[in-house]
Amino acid sequence: MLITISQLIIGSVDLTAAFLLMFGLWRMASPVTAPSGILVAGVGMLAAIGASFLYVFTVDAAARPHLPLNIGLAAAALIIGAGVAWWSGRRVAITAMPQAVALFNGMGGGAAGAIAAVELFGGQTHGATQLIVTLLGALIGSISLSGSVIAWAKLDSLLKKPLNLPGLQWFNGLVLLLGVLVGGYMVYGAAGGGTPVIAMSHLIEIFFGIALVYGILMTLPIGGADMPVVISVYNAFTGLAVGLEGFVLQNPALMIAGMLVGAAGLLLTLLMAQAMNRSVAKILFASFGPGKKRKQGAIKGSLKPVQASDAGIFMRYAKSVIIVPGYGLAVSQGQGKLYDFVKLLQAAGVSVKFAIHPVAGRMPGQMDVLLAEAGVPYDIIVQLADINDEFKDADVALVIGANDVVNPEARTDKTSPIYGMPILNADMAKKCYVVKRGDGKGYAGIVNPLFYADNTFMVYGDAAAVCTSMTEAVRGLGAPAAAA
């Protein structure tokens, strides 16, 4: 009786939770409803976690003597895991969001892998189908765990350079093949194909080892600017792994939530790849190597440096300014100072808009979050497709810490590695200021002809410092009363 009631309650709570999680994501369709969406999803999640303690009434006889310890362990793991993550999630800087998301995502993958490990070590899988699904979930979850940790280290600048060894991709392919072979051998052995030469428990260990190593090797060669795609791929991976383990545990809530995220991750990955005009396979398995030297056509014009104060004052008397923020702005944490400057311009009657490229920053939409943190209202933040025609009418395009996303070569030069990538038309504005720390090339390693154009002027310096000098210069003019 107790078992039936428990099953009934768990079943209905999980059903409700699955609905609330879906509904929560549904409400993410607009910045107005999104904050309530995450709360709705949170309620569903809490209910599901609470209800899962009713499993104590349904466990089989073998586990019953261990229940008191297991309950204690479960409570401890929940409190420690949630406590530490909540604490760090609350205080992580907005600029460090990508690595935080990568880390939390890896945790989910690790959890899915660990569940698979328990099922495998305990020999609780029945039949070849379940075993294959368990192994698949274990493989994907483990790759997501170790890959996300590497992605986190890269985003946190603990790992600086992408690893570029000749033949690495072939080696990685062999490692993955080996993992699949070990998994296949386990299925073969379990399906009655004779006693394995190596004990099953060792095979499981080897399998997980290979999966974890593959995740590391797969992520190491990928460079910083491709991280939006990597994070979104691993997000999809974890979702998929959770969905598969949900099938093994016969829990439809896990299957639905996992698959939902799997589809979401896939869609975001494709959108990112499309914005870079590169295939997902190329991003993951081929890096922009310095190996191939390409003759870039001679660039006409010269770099024309100007003072930040002059640039600031010019914009003060312009009619319309479009700002193109890039990763450099995030690095210098200059978003607040930039918005101070923008407010001065707005007070002086200048129309200011922000133009966002889909792959600006280190994760999809990072610039939007960065500007939101500074207090920039989202109705003056405009995406590429909606603003690109406005550049030709703008007096000034202010490019801050962005490079490849405004490189006109993508439109004209067929031999360029970024040819075909949609770019922001900053070069079409009447005047273009580029805030940059030095003459360095962009991530793609190519010279940007925009910087040499006749109407482009370079403002050298850290983005935050430049914004401060521009603000001071405009204030020095004796700004109109409203600007205070």
Next chain:
Amino acid sequence: MSYQIHIDGFVALYIFMVTAFAGWVIIGRVPAILHTPLMSGSNFVHGIVVVGGLFTLLSASTPLEQTIGFVAVLLGAGNVAGGFAVTQRMLAMFKTSGHGSVHATHGVRHAKSAKHAAPAAVKSISPKKT
């Protein structure tokens, strides 16, 4: 009467198919401006794996199972709590001009400011294929 859930191969495939389709449609409505909170929010959603971890840990009967089960719940709980904290913080920052919220500058803002702000015309993107 039993409420034991039992999902076989094909039923599972049907569930996966319908969910993947629903996920594609739901996520396709989200505007690019919310892609980071979306990614972090979907990151939170797959934290439901902690429920599977709890089931595994509670049914564990050997020290090995208990250890790995503990790790599963620990990581899953981290996924849930971290994913929620980060997403909620990010979403609380989005707001429109209008409503005087422009004057607020730095620091923590409350989710309310975005909820009560005038709804702006935010174009939703649809999943485009190349």
